Amino acid sequence: MYAHKPNVPTNNSIMIEMMKSTQRLFCSLFLLVLVTVQAFPQQQTPNVVLVYFDDLGYGDLGITGAVGYQTPNMDQMAREGMFFSHYYSPQAVCTASRAGVMTGAYPNRLGLSGALDHRAQIGLHLDEETIADILKANGYATAAFGKWHLGHLPQFLPRKQGFDEFYGIPYSNDMWPNHPTNKNYYPELPLIENETVVERNPDQRQFTTTFTEKSLDFIDRNKSNPFFLYLAHPMPHVPLFVSDKFAGKSGQGLYGDVIMELDWSIGQIRAKLKELGLEENTLVIVTSDNGPWLNYGNHAGSTGGLREGKGTSFEGGQRVPALMSWKGTIPAGTVCNNLASSIDLLPTIAALTGASLPSKQIDGVDISELLRGDFSKYPRESFLYYYRRNSLEAVRKGDWKLVFPHPGRTYEGFSPGKDGQPGVAYENHFFEGGLYDLRRDPGERYNMRGYYPEIEAELFEIAVTAREDLGDDLTNSPGKNRREPGRAAE
Numbered sequence: 001m002y003a004h005k006p007n008v009p010t011n012n013s014i015m016i017e018m019m020k021s022t023q024r025l026f027c028s029l030f031l032l033v034l035v036t037v038q039a040f041p042q043q044q045t046p047n048v049v050l051v052y053f054d055d056l057g058y059g060d061l062g063i064t065g066a067v068g069y070q071t072p073n074m075d076q077m078a079r080e081g082m083f084f085s086h087y088y089s090p091q092a093v094c095t096a097s098r099a100g101v102m103t104g105a106y107p108n109r110l111g112l113s114g115a116l117d118h119r120a121q122i123g124l125h126l127d128e129e130t131i132a133d134i135l136k137a138n139g140y141a142t143a144a145f146g147k148w149h150l151g152h153l154p155q156f157l158p159r160k161q162g163f164d165e166f167y168g169i170p171y172s173n174d175m176w177p178n179h180p181t182n183k184n185y186y187p188e189l190p191l192i193e194n195e196t197v198v199e200r201n202p203d204q205r206q207f208t209t210t211f212t213e214k215s216l217d218f219i220d221r222n223k224s225n226p227f228f229l230y231l232a233h234p235m236p237h238v239p240l241f242v243s244d245k246f247a248g249k250s251g252q253g254l255y256g257d258v259i260m261e262l263d264w265s266i267g268q269i270r271a272k273l274k275e276l277g278l279e280e281n282t283l284v285i286v287t288s289d290n291g292p293w294l295n296y297g298n299h300a301g302s303t304g305g306l307r308e309g310k311g312t313s314f315e316g317g318q319r320v321p322a323l324m325s326w327k328g329t330i331p332a333g334t335v336c337n338n339l340a341s342s343i344d345l346l347p348t349i350a351a352l353t354g355a356s357l358p359s360k361q362i363d364g365v366d367i368s369e370l371l372r373g374d375f376s377k378y379p380r381e382s383f384l385y386y387y388r389r390n391s392l393e394a395v396r397k398g399d400w401k402l403v404f405p406h407p408g409r410t411y412e413g414f415s416p417g418k419d420g421q422p423g424v425a426y427e428n429h430f431f432e433g434g435l436y437d438l439r440r441d442p443g444e445r446y447n448m449r450g451y452y453p454e455i456e457a458e459l460f461e462i463a464v465t466a467r468e469d470l471g472d473d474l475t476n477s478p479g480k481n482r483r484e485p486g487r488a489a490e
Helices: 011-039 072-080 096-105 130-138 204-221 255-277 295-301 342-353 454-470
Strands: 047-052 082-084 141-147 167-170 190-193 194-201 228-231 282-288 320-323 334-336 382-387 391-397 400-403 408-412 425-430 434-437
Touching: 047 096, 047 130, 047 194, 047 255, 047 320, 047 342, 072 342, 082 295, 096 130, 130 141, 130 228, 130 342, 194 454, 204 255, 255 282, 255 295, 255 342, 255 382, 282 342, 295 391, 382 425, 382 454, 391 454, 434 454
Parallel strands: 047 228, 047 282, 082 334, 141 167, 141 228
Antiparallel strands: 082 320, 167 190, 190 194, 282 320, 382 391, 391 400, 400 434, 408 425
8 A cells, every 4th residue: 555645746847837827927918918009009110201302383283283294293192192382491592491401490590591502611510410310310221312502512411411321413403514604614513422423514314313213222222121311303493404204295395394204203202112011101291492493484483373483582482382291191182271391391200200309499390280180280380581691581470471671583574584594583673571461462462561560560579589589681680599500621
């Protein structure tokens, strides 16, 4: 007879029980995580594609009344995304506008104005933080293709400003020996890859195609990680060039051909995002640096009836078309009539990606609520129209715009040019100023000064604050918070 053995757990049974308990705990945790993920879907960090046209007018798209050609890809982008009807360039000229879009600050705050050329010894200061800087710090791949125009010297080129790669031209495409009014003043136009000049006076007929193909390759190479693509097309700035694909295709001559090819570029970018399954994780922004250069006649675009054009602080100079799409986030087929500007892109992108805002003062506001379709919000209430070196020529709040007396460019009353040759644009016309209701009078033709003194006083106070902050050459106000541009190394 064997003695009764007590029911004492062995080491093996203890281990088995512990494993079962661990499995039960793991299953419970897994179910909890699964439920949590389903209840709160993980938000991917969105890619950002910013396409910046040069001199594209408010009326140059099919949806804004273009005649003689079609823009089916941009029109489709509007149907699938959002069109901004009251969207403003930071300033109505090349360098200044690009400084604003890259930094989220009024360009005169940064000490930049006008259009820098090959003699310039200044550029965007390296202490300024660009969209590329803040996104690169968050692990984004960054690239700039096309026109830069924030300093042509090596210390100012895109790879010093947060971009991993650059392929393009350092300034406007008319800054070459064949300039129509300054023959042989400019050197040969350099085409630059990163910091190396790879060609001089390149075939500009290939610009739109080449910069588009570079962009598509960049997207392909970075489809598995977040990226920021800045595609700054040199067109439709004069001189106009188009590839054989679109030559003679429009009913609006060379200008229409160029716009059709630029529209093709937008279609290629959006098709690539769709092919890679990135539509729901990519914010695409398409806009212009300023309005059309009207004295180039049939080689210039349309303001859609807005007053004046490039180089002026009237609506035709600074109100530009703007399209944004992001499938599943931006409601399809919407029109935003709220005030917005390209200086708002940096803080908006920062909010959407979790990036940190620049340490220095900026002027843009976060308009992400508008992108989601909440038009009850007015993140931007006012806008300052600066031009020349630092002249505050107008202010806007709500529907009202107060224009101050100032000397400036006018195209009115002068004959435009033809086929690439400019007509006259008078640079020192004196504008008496006025008060305009942009809801009823977007063409700024009917001066309401004296009819609404309370509105005029409110707008004037905005100008007083701006002059204290940013200064104003028209009133000899230096401003307290302007910064110096970058200067060439000794």
